[in-house]
Amino acid sequence: MPAKPPAPGFVSLVFEISRLYRLSFGRRAQHLKLTQPQSLALAAIAREPGLTQASLAEKLEVHPVTVTQLIDRLERSGWVSRESHENDRRAFRLHLTEQADPILSKLWALAREARAEAMRGLSEQEQQQLESLLLRVKANLLAEDASPRTRTRAG
């Protein structure tokens, strides 16, 4: 029998929260027929209409392939349109359709709601503390992520 496994601790907590929050948001947003990554994509396009898929991938910090599939679905649902780039025939510019407008307003409300629920009982100061600690953890992980090989993110 090999050595004993280490205690779960911080790491599994992050995973569980990530998963629970995804579920929580999904429950709220299910009548909008939007998942959480889809919502984040819509938000990003709302913030910067006309951005390319590569640029969206950078902002969402996911692989370009993932964006291709994500936009496929959003386009099929009629919320996003790919429009050809005027200077670069390889690229597309992403725009929201008019149908997306009412969805977006509801979306921000849901996001605020889900976030408030997660933060219930934490003082303003504790929230900041949590955020600042998590930022440091993220920086550690980013540091070792940046070196190995070519990554999507610019860093």
Add this chain to the structure above:
Amino acid sequence: MPAKPPAPGFVSLVFEISRLYRLSFGRRAQHLKLTQPQSLALAAIAREPGLTQASLAEKLEVHPVTVTQLIDRLERSGWVSRESHENDRRAFRLHLTEQADPILSKLWALAREARAEAMRGLSEQEQQQLESLLLRVKANLLAEDASPRTRTRAG
């Protein structure tokens, strides 16, 4: 144009850390041909040999369907065996094969390493603080997760 989207903040941090950690672990473990969920499953079986898939699903806090697929792969890789339950012909008991033994020792080392990397620069006290804040967030999310409908987790 609808209202402005809220600031990213805590939530996206959790997602990013979750994703970055998964990558970090994956990089370390890739020569072992093990992903992170697979590793967690092996660890759980090591802690409690002979447990059923349903019981494993509870421990990993994932859906039983997910465990079915996970064990499919681990069995195909030769690290886990399904053995029929002596009292319940519906169920299987999960056991590690002998081939899994050397992998496991390496695994604990990797997990500790990845965790230390994530925690670099945080004092013992800060780590505990972070863990305790995250626990409260998790409790909030669990509270609303428990009510709606039948969940995998017992609660």
Add this chain to the structure above:
DNA sequence: GGCATATCATTAGCGTACTTATGATTTGCC
């Protein structure tokens, strides 16, 4: 101008996770 290289996007294929539905038992209650 022309060739090598880089970039944008896609396809194909894998792993993880979910929902919903189904088959096979076991359990509970009368």
Add this chain to the structure above:
DNA sequence: GGCAAATCATAAGTACGCTAATGATATGCC
């Protein structure tokens, strides 16, 4: 003892993330 309900596992379909490979175009350098 027998039937309804719960439980264990699986199957099918969807979503999302990745890697690797490909096609089309842009860019850079000579």
